[in-house]
Amino acid sequence: MLLFSALISGLGLGSMYGLIALGFHVTYAVSGTVNFAQGSTMMLGAVLMFTFTQTFALPTALALVLALALCAAYGLLVEALAVRPFVKRASDAWLIATVATGIVLDNVVMFTFGREPRGLPSSLTQTPIEIAGIGLGVYPLQLLIPLVGLGLAFALQFVSRRTRWGTAMLAVVQNRDAARLMGIPAGRIVAGAYALSAVFAGVAGTLIAPLVTVHADMGTLFGLKAFAVAILGGISNAWGVVLAGLLFGVAEALITSTLGSSYTQIITFSLVIVALALFPNGLLGRTQVRKV
Amino acid sequence: MIRTTRQSLLVAVLAVAAYCETPLALATEPIKIGIVAALSGQSALSGEAITRGLSVAIDEINAAGGLLGGRQIKLIRRDDQGNPTKGVIAAREMIYKEKVTVLFGGLDTPVSVAIVRIANQEQVPFMGPWAAGTEITQNDANPNFAFRVSAVDEIVNKAMLAYALKTFKSVKPGLILVNNPWGESNEKGLRAALAAKGMQAAGVEKLEVNDVDVVPQLTRLKRAGADVLFLVGNVGPASQVVKSLDRMGWKVPIVSHWGPAGGRFTELAGASAENVHLVQTYSFFGKQSPVGEKVIRLLKAKYPQIKSVEDITPAVGVANAYDAMHLVALAIAKAGSTDGDAVRQGFYKIDRYEGLIKTYVKPFTPEVHDALGETDYIWAHFVDNRILPVGPAN
Numbered sequence: 001m002l003l004f005s006a007l008i009s010g011l012g013l014g015s016m017y018g019l020i021a022l023g024f025h026v027t028y029a030v031s032g033t034v035n036f037a038q039g040s041t042m043m044l045g046a047v048l049m050f051t052f053t054q055t056f057a058l059p060t061a062l063a064l065v066l067a068l069a070l071c072a073a074y075g076l077l078v079e080a081l082a083v084r085p086f087v088k089r090a091s092d093a094w095l096i097a098t099v100a101t102g103i104v105l106d107n108v109v110m111f112t113f114g115r116e117p118r119g120l121p122s123s124l125t126q127t128p129i130e131i132a133g134i135g136l137g138v139y140p141l142q143l144l145i146p147l148v149g150l151g152l153a154f155a156l157q158f159v160s161r162r163t164r165w166g167t168a169m170l171a172v173v174q175n176r177d178a179a180r181l182m183g184i185p186a187g188r189i190v191a192g193a194y195a196l197s198a199v200f201a202g203v204a205g206t207l208i209a210p211l212v213t214v215h216a217d218m219g220t221l222f223g224l225k226a227f228a229v230a231i232l233g234g235i236s237n238a239w240g241v242v243l244a245g246l247l248f249g250v251a252e253a254l255i256t257s258t259l260g261s262s263y264t265q266i267i268t269f270s271l272v273i274v275a276l277a278l279f280p281n282g283l284l285g286r287t288q289v290r291k292v
Numbered sequence: 293m294i295r296t297t298r299q300s301l302l303v304a305v306l307a308v309a310a311y312c313e314t315p316l317a318l319a320t321e322p323i324k325i326g327i328v329a330a331l332s333g334q335s336a337l338s339g340e341a342i343t344r345g346l347s348v349a350i351d352e353i354n355a356a357g358g359l360l361g362g363r364q365i366k367l368i369r370r371d372d373q374g375n376p377t378k379g380v381i382a383a384r385e386m387i388y389k390e391k392v393t394v395l396f397g398g399l400d401t402p403v404s405v406a407i408v409r410i411a412n413q414e415q416v417p418f419m420g421p422w423a424a425g426t427e428i429t430q431n432d433a434n435p436n437f438a439f440r441v442s443a444v445d446e447i448v449n450k451a452m453l454a455y456a457l458k459t460f461k462s463v464k465p466g467l468i469l470v471n472n473p474w475g476e477s478n479e480k481g482l483r484a485a486l487a488a489k490g491m492q493a494a495g496v497e498k499l500e501v502n503d504v505d506v507v508p509q510l511t512r513l514k515r516a517g518a519d520v521l522f523l524v525g526n527v528g529p530a531s532q533v534v535k536s537l538d539r540m541g542w543k544v545p546i547v548s549h550w551g552p553a554g555g556r557f558t559e560l561a562g563a564s565a566e567n568v569h570l571v572q573t574y575s576f577f578g579k580q581s582p583v584g585e586k587v588i589r590l591l592k593a594k595y596p597q598i599k600s601v602e603d604i605t606p607a608v609g610v611a612n613a614y615d616a617m618h619l620v621a622l623a624i625a626k627a628g629s630t631d632g633d634a635v636r637q638g639f640y641k642i643d644r645y646e647g648l649i650k651t652y653v654k655p656f657t658p659e660v661h662d663a664l665g666e667t668d669y670i671w672a673h674f675v676d677n678r679i680l681p682v683g684p685a686n
Contacts, residue, residue, distance in 0.1 A: 005507050005508075005511070005539075005540075006507070006508050006511075009504075009505040009507060009508070012505075013504060013505065110332055114336075115331070115332035115333060115336035116336050116337060116555055116556060117333075117527070117528055117555060117556070117560060118556065118559065118560075119531070119556070119559040119560040119561075119562075125535075128538065128539045128540070128541060130541075135539075135540060135541035137507050137511070137539050137540045137541075138507075138539060139539060208504070211504055211505070211535075212502075212504050212532070213528050213531065213532075213560050215333070216332075216333075217333065218502070221502045253505070253508060256508040256509060257508035257511065257512070260497060260498075260509070260512065261471070261497055261498045261499060261500070261503075261508070261509050262471070262498050265500075
């Protein structure tokens, strides 16, 4: 039972890391840039969900749509203010600009949402799952999280392979200038990738919120671990990123269960280093070829 | 004519300069008291509670004519966000720029420990109204400028064990502690308390401040046969422990340090928050002393959002800070100046103070820098959002 609940918990957490890391993947694949403050975007999703459902008492579905729409808008803003101006001038300053945008967001939320952590109630975290009277030690939400995570990864795969927008995105990934010559609005594709990336983080935030406390700096650690996951999986490979997220989450939970929490971070991150030493481009990543 | 005007001007300037040096001018200069505490983040309520306790006491002292011949007390606040680095930066600013006479700390032991080092180095008295880490006042500095009106971990740890033995007949308690210096301080204290009774912990587990799931750690304690959990953690991690216990369906008694009192514990932890019994130094519920009634009245008058005693929360922050500020004022009065070392010695000269938590008689000596002891603790639990007493520790 211990291992089962650790496995479910780890899969749930791993899906969160994977979802946020997918956001890194989407923008990196299209533009070679990422929003380093993805954790802050995750926090934004959670805070908006709390505000819409608890403060404004909106129905959950409507609150979810509004929260994700605003996350997408935030993603567009990040791309327009913190990425595009620097990329245009061939500067790498977007690295720090995206971090700075996240810090600004954290502080704006602190002043507007409040300084206290809040609890988001959910019908999916009221009663733990029981089978034949035996508690499994997990809430239904914890089972839903990996399903949503994997579902979104499949959806991304479908959209990128089977839709016009996806094909256009892949064209931009392959050769931005050639895509532009073919009439594909590369700029809008990149902006769209940032919006999608923010939506992934927003989904992670809205899903995890009932399991944790909602506050302005809740995304920091998640963002950091998700970036480690993105690198571990191979940031250019969507399935690698998702797989790495699940592995990372499960490893964390299993190490805590078997060896105790004192060893969790030491062993998990040591494993990441070992994995990267064996697979320098990530678990499923490929060596980047630069054509000159 | 021109010469006369110039001479007059010179005389006037000299007169102003001389006035500035007089005791009358000094008397108008406020005495600055600094507080470095969590005013934002997970423990923001704690900083607000300490501020309220200090402010009400300062208003009383100022209304009674101030200190040292009429000097008013001015409170200066800085936010440490529960982060030792930010706390140290704020403490340095308070000492070097604001030149505070006494520096108050907040809820977090790691922050207070870091600040006390600077306070001892710069010979500025430090007063702890909340953080309970034993090493805050029992440090290696000589002379020691750290004082406290609050619980002390090693005494709380003995009280936690005594309460678990008496109330829950525990024979094998398990420890679940936040992974920071405060948790370590309590691990040491709880192990010592258990050893003194010839007992051993079922297990010792740690949790991180941002841990989402504590089921793995709790399952290990359950497997080891823990019959009571000793919980040490602030409101965020403590609520994760309660939520995880709910998920496991494990109804084990929880005897906690007072961390959960620092925020919206019931909202964060759910209905099972009521099962957590936590140590407190004061409760505004029940029959109050005349000082208690006065403080409630003053708080309601100063803070319109306080409608009833339920809104005076967390009570320990308010009560400890209120008494601590009055004791600081007495120490400054005994010192007769704002000199750091004189104020430090002023603390030892306080004979008696009829405070909110108790009547303090010789509260500080060169050997004892903690004004509260084991008999001053009460045990409480959450009922809705109120922290109500469940009975005395002994």
